[in-house]
Amino acid sequence: MTATTTAPAAPTPAAPAGGLRQSVRDSLTVAKRNLIRMLRIPEVVVFGLFQPIMFVVLFSYVFGGSINLPGAGLDPGLYREFLMAGIFAQTVTFATAGAGAGIAEDMHKGLIDRFRSLPMARGAVLTGRTLADLVQTGLTLIVLGLVALLVGWRTHENGLKVLAGFGLLLLLGYAFTWIGALIGLTVRTPEAATSGGLIWLFPLTFISNAFVPSQNMPTVLRHFAEWNPFSATVQACRELFGNLPPNYPVPDAWPMQHPAWASLIWSIVIIAFFRTLAVRKYKSATA
Template identity: 75%
Template sequence: MTATMTKPQVAGGDGQARGALARSVRDSLVVARRNLVRMLRIPEVVIFGIIQPVMFVLLFAYVFGGAISIPGAAAADRSAYREFMMAGVFAQTVTFATAGASAGIADDMHKGLIDRFRALPMARGAVLTGRTLADLVQSAVTVLVLMGCALVVGWRIHEGLPKALAAFGLLLLLGYGFSWIGALIGLSVRTPEAATSAGLVWLFPLTFMSNAFVPTNNMPTVVRHIADWNPFSTTVQASRELFGNQFQPVASDAWPMQHPVLASLLWSLLITVVFRTLAVRKYRSATV
């Protein structure tokens, strides 16, 4: 009787793909941990990142809020604007983290750290993915603190905890997509100072030409159409609906305003995919 020997099967393309994905995830988490430890060692970055949105809440709630009327809300209801504005402040907070991502990556480029990372046997996109994941964690902490401040000034959730968690998920997903824009900017400029300016200069018109702080019904027609299709406006509108901070049906017939939750999800995924692809491609060829 002859014994038949069978050779062990060699993992094919699927096994190699799973191995590469596992390595990419592991490397990304290592880089994310490195950036989180760095944030803990420089707590001023986190502290000032929290102070700025808190100041926005207090300014809009107590300075500007009395001069802005909300459609569908009673004129004497001062809490109406505070509920209306909070989705905008949350969205502004997670998107303004883009400037920090830009400056951080530009600083790593300036110090030559990116070149050292590229010399290591690690997944190509892990450095940027780890950085954006760390920024996402920081944004989540900031939003949590900001939520406490919002409750103090009169903001409330009216649609239950599951929908509120979905709203925060959409907000953080938008912030994560924007952090990839920040990564691309950080790889494209020469100094951290330039990255900070480049990371903010386009955010101000994006956030203020929206429904974040004022209703769009009184805007000029062209500006109103831009605001209705703005991905920032879409996420703000979705958050208002999920929080239950909407006082009357939206007057706009634009598709993103009529289906804000789905539109917000699509916008955020599209921004993430497009700018992650561009940022990783830039990372492979970037030089100081």
Template identity: 80%
Template sequence: MSITADKPAPARSPRPERITFAQGMRDSLVVAKRNLLRMLRIPEVVIFGLVQPIMFVVLFSYVFGGSINIPGAGLDPDAYREFLMGGIFAQTVTFATAGASAGIAEDMQKGIIDRFRSLPMARGAVLTGRTFADLTQTAVILLVLAVVAVPVGWRVHNGLGNMLAGFGLLLLLGYAFTWIGALIGLSVRSPEAATSGGLVWLFPLTFISVAFVPSENMPGWLAPIAEWNPFSATVLGVRDLFGNLPEGYEAPDAWPMQHPQLASALFSVVIIAIFRTFAVRKYKRATG
């Protein structure tokens, strides 16, 4: 006669009753390091992330340069190239959303998130670490893109401090959008769906803005939408900080266009607050 017994469930590491902010940050940085090492092992991710913005720079500079009227500069192709770069920079940081969506969806599908659950770590650290890693990757891509833009004709005219402030606004916007990507990645069933879901809404967001053409050139009903677009505030804000606006340029009357740096920072902080809350809540429900 044999006696059988159920196998004991795998032991879990005890989770601290109360995780401090410092512990949560340490956990987030560990997860960020894991994702960065993974990115280094797959350099194609960074390379392909650079191809699209470089193509946009070249195509828009030489195909549309000289055919788009810039207030204060007319059809000057050199003025358009400097005008364009703020839009390309902002578009590049927001397109990191798709990478965040796909990465989190892949981790969910492969069960890596379940492994994190067994560790005594902050619940939100998995998402925060992922967004930190995506932000680091975005910063590298921005740096390379800025170097590539110099031969095309882009220059910074307002000094080092304003240049750093401009890139700071761009990275803040990019970080905000990675939280949107995190929520999308947690809401779909596959990395393929996450990639599509992370991109499909970005095209109207970036093109219905002042990224590539001034709002003055748009139909009367469309211009206010572009001017109140959070993306537009960042684009105009970095153009102003970089000194890429023509001397005779006058910003539209909409509040975000009159105060673009403040509007950009406020929009980004609100997006982070809203989507981080929803993403962490979604993550906790998904992982039990």
């Protein structure tokens, strides 16, 4: 009589959990994991503050007296108030590079593959990562706002409008982290993700109304700047903060005439488009 043995069946990965509640819970779990990681490496947050602070100092005290604002002339004090919305917006969009590098590092270490083998809601890993980056961006804005107050920046509208301005900034930053997520899933190293996350941001932020008025640009660049989603948020924040010079001529382009709506629409479109692409890439990506 011969005994027969049956090899144990290979375990099959559990199906991804579904439902809004499960998705929210999984996303918050991943966000908590990334926030704890940030707390253990505080130098990442500290070094991330250096660049915007340097921009504030350089543009306020080195270039501020040389930039002619329509309706304000060469007044350095008015230029500092004009400048700060651009610095805030640049800071939140530069979080793109950090988001991309973090996801690329997780890919490189095989962590993404381990997450994909778990019964987690689709997109929870990426949503959790972007939410953690949003928290870091918010903390950076608080510190940068304090530095801005020290160099003479002031708001001239009520508190609700000021909070609405910062809300638009955070929404724009969150939208751009989804671009970073897609870049991080596409490249193979954190270094490539950092470079890929920054190289296109410089023309986007400098061909805008962030640092100089768009009215003085050549025609093609002026139209690009006026329809730039970055410019819409900057213009909206200047209006909500009360930081436009008294006689500043607002361009006729629709995003400049209705900047808060334009900023909101641009951010929602960017989130919807790049989140869809990033989640699709996440499901098929390999380390």
